[in-house]
Amino acid sequence: MRQATAGNGAEGTAATPAVGVVVATRNRADSLAVTLRNLLDLPERPEIVVVDNASTDHTRAMVAERFPEVRTLPLAVNRGALARNDGVRALDTPYVAFSDDDSWWHPGSLARAARILDAHPRLGLIAAGILVGPDDEPDPLNDVLAASPLGRVHDLPGPQVLGYLGCAAVTRREAYLDAGGYHPVLFFGGEETLLAYDLAARGWGVAYCPEVVAHHHPAGGPRAGRRARELRNELLTAWLRRPLPTALRRTARLAVAARSDISAREALSDALARLPASLRFRDPLPPYLERAVRRLEGQRAS
Numbered sequence: 001m002r003q004a005t006a007g008n009g010a011e012g013t014a015a016t017p018a019v020g021v022v023v024a025t026r027n028r029a030d031s032l033a034v035t036l037r038n039l040l041d042l043p044e045r046p047e048i049v050v051v052d053n054a055s056t057d058h059t060r061a062m063v064a065e066r067f068p069e070v071r072t073l074p075l076a077v078n079r080g081a082l083a084r085n086d087g088v089r090a091l092d093t094p095y096v097a098f099s100d101d102d103s104w105w106h107p108g109s110l111a112r113a114a115r116i117l118d119a120h121p122r123l124g125l126i127a128a129g130i131l132v133g134p135d136d137e138p139d140p141l142n143d144v145l146a147a148s149p150l151g152r153v154h155d156l157p158g159p160q161v162l163g164y165l166g167c168a169a170v171t172r173r174e175a176y177l178d179a180g181g182y183h184p185v186l187f188f189g190g191e192e193t194l195l196a197y198d199l200a201a202r203g204w205g206v207a208y209c210p211e212v213v214a215h216h217h218p219a220g221g222p223r224a225g226r227r228a229r230e231l232r233n234e235l236l237t238a239w240l241r242r243p244l245p246t247a248l249r250r251t252a253r254l255a256v257a258a259r260s261d262i263s264a265r266e267a268l269s270d271a272l273a274r275l276p277a278s279l280r281f282r283d284p285l286p287p288y289l290e291r292a293v294r295r296l297e298g299q300r301a302s
Helices: 029-040 059-066 082-090 109-119 140-146 173-179 192-201 224-241 244-258 262-280 287-301
Strands: 019-025 048-052 071-074 095-100 103-105 123-132 169-172 205-216
Touching (some): 029 059, 029 095, 048 059, 048 082, 059 071, 071 082, 082 095, 095 109, 095 173, 109 123, 109 205, 123 140, 123 173, 123 192, 169 173, 192 224, 192 287, 224 244, 224 262, 244 262
Parallel strands (some): 019 095
Antiparallel strands (some): 095 169, 103 205
16 A cells, blocks of 8 residues: 655645545535635645536536636536545545535644554544534534444554544545445435444444544535435445344334334335345444444444
């Protein structure tokens, strides 16, 4: 693996960018412009690839006109989270950070991430600290990750986790490709858990490193559609990687909720349509990792 060069001067500088940035987007030209301006202002000067998920607005023209130094990878169809896979393959930096079209990285954080990854060869993905909105409010997810019951091991820089926010992650490109990236069955919505499982199953560490910081400015609006996708993908992840009794219990639980919850009803219908593909890709977690997942579920329940 090529050794990264995170810089040997002041915090946040880099002689050769060790971290590239992948931004997946669809029909969010104005928000994307804010993200790109913030990314281009970073002292690390990362290479940036925008993967456009078949936008029908002026996204591609905007990037070409206002940000000619940014590479655009136009897709003919909306590939959801799989667009990130295309972006990772398009880069050749040893490390890849992800931004959405409403998020960006704090100055110096990418250089810091490169140094952490350099120092921990088994580390496959950094789950970053997240600051939300113009007031930089800490995301509640930060506390959940910090309190992970999986604890620390000597060869990782922070608490072991099996989840993260997609727009606040820096991955080792080698590890990401080894794990297969984001899974085609899920498309989009809560897809991070499955990738964390697959990284861990192949021996890569996933750790929370709050000193690496992402800014997230999510747009408001209804969450019904997103909630249905997240419920669907939670169930499909169980069928893909969890023991059969667990997957059956999750299906029964969602079926009960579907009687009175329109999001659960939509999630169940969509999950059943994707179930045959999930069964083709089914590969249960090794026992040690299944035990770790159950410990995390115990934390969530408490």
